[in-house]
Amino acid sequence: MTKILVVVLGFASVITGLGQDFRSQISVGTDWNFPVSNKEFAGNVSFRSLKIKYRDWINEKLTVGGDLGFAHYQDRLPPDVYGTAPTLIYAELFTHATSYTATLAGEYQFMPYAVVMPHAGFGLGVSHNQYFLFYNRFEDSEKSWGLILRPHVGATVRFGKEATWGINAGIQFDFATSKVPDYDYKNFSTVGFYLGVIKLRRA
């Protein structure tokens, strides 16, 4: 019985790291975003992205702050005929879209101060999207602004129970209201996997 108690308490102390508290945290990382809307324009996964997240710990369970980031999407559409009669255009299209986002965000920390700190949160902000069409030496572009909603879940895994460095990973759903009627682009929705390095600051 004593052995079991020692094991349980030992495990708990590793997991929770009791006695610590944090004041703020910053994370820098990249995310892989899968478009879930308007795949005809750019349906490929975005591997070129960057995100910076800053959070203040306002109490033991809640973090609030902001995210800045961008994600770049690109696709190559095989040569095809576009347009409507009487004018038709045959071209090979290279489509590019870059989404810049700025959100205010917050999370509920399910196991604060643990080595593994899972969280769930929500972000709300603005997105500025740029869309480019390249064909031969010709180029067409559009820009749009919209609101962005970003529910997300994830976890911070610290490199040890006393560590202030760790890995931040999560999954998010982005829904942006950006519209580009010329490209029949109704909104900008993606599912993304985030992976970054996080630095926590103690109070």
Next chain:
Amino acid sequence: MRYLTLLSLLALWGCEIGPSGGLLAETLVVQTREDENTAYSFYNTFTMAVDTLGLVSNATRDTLFVNNYSKTITAKIKGGMQTAGYQFVGKKQNPDLGVAAYVVENYSVYQQVSYPTYYGSNYYGYGGYYSYVSTSVSQSATLVIELLDLKNRNAQNQLKVIWLVYVGDLYFSNDPVGNVLEAIDQAFKQSPYLKKN
């Protein structure tokens, strides 16, 4: 400062986009325009200048291409018309249609003097700027094919263009001859109305 560096990195990495020129140059753009009031099947014969291509350019006083390139291009257009069912005749044989093919070339040089930045003091303690002249050269060319209705002139004796093709950019191509030949094929392919029954 660290945050500013991160933000700068974010902005810079996000700005640089676009496919490589080599990929873009793999396929020419082909634009066709149909005259929706024309019954293309009512025409029987056509004529065109074979072996020569017209040239409209601001870089040269020449007005014609007369070389293997022009022979190859005009032969392709002629073949396309014949495949569509029209018979080639000489221009004195009262043809129904006329084909005009020419290249529009635009050559421009743009120069700009820039004073980009202050670079500090020189030996005598005076500040200084350096300037440089940047020169950009732009050259583009489009192959234009016009199909003219020779049977129905208007009151001013003007001809109507009943089929129009733009192929470009001829200078932005990995295979200037092969890509143009493919583009001419494509122009006929995306114009199924251009057919003699």
